[in-house]
Amino acid sequence: MFTITVDKECGCFKKSDFENNKSYESNDDALMEAQAMVNHMNDKFCQKHSFTLSENGSRFSIAMNVPTKADSGCCGGGHCS
Numbered sequence: 001m002f003t004i005t006v007d008k009e010c011g012c013f014k015k016s017d018f019e020n021n022k023s024y025e026s027n028d029d030a031l032m033e034a035q036a037m038v039n040h041m042n043d044k045f046c047q048k049h050s051f052t053l054s055e056n057g058s059r060f061s062i063a064m065n066v067p068t069k070a071d072s073g074c075c076g077g078g079h080c081s
Contacts (some may be wrong), residue, residue, distance in 0.1 A: 001058065002030035004037065008064040012045035026031070034060040 001023045006013060009020060018037055024030035034053050041062070043049045050065045 001025065002027050002060065003058065004030055004034045004060045004062065006037075006064075009065055010045070010049055013041070016041075016045075030060055031055070034062065038062055039064045 001024045002025075003021060005078075006018070006020045013020075022033075024033065030064045039050050045051075049067070052063050052065060054061050054063065
C-alpha cells in the first residue's frame with residue numbers, strides 16, 4: 001500500500017474534499033494523486049501557505065511551508081484560512 005499523508009492540515013485543507021492518510025494499491029496512482037493534490041492546494045487554496053511533496057518509500061508526504069510572519073501576516077499556527 002502507498003499512502004499520501006498531509007503533515008499539517010490547514011483550514012483550507014480541512015474545508016476541502018481531500019482526505020489525509022489515503023492509501024492506494026499502486027505507486028503510480030498515489031504519486032499522480034499526490035501531485036494533483038499539491039498542484040490544487042498551491043493554486044486554489046488561500047495562498048497563505050505553499051505545499052511541497054516528498055516521497056519516502058511507500059509514503060508520500062505533503063508538507064505545508066509557512067512563510068515568515070513578515071512575509072504574509074500568518075502567525076504560523078497552521079490555522080489561517
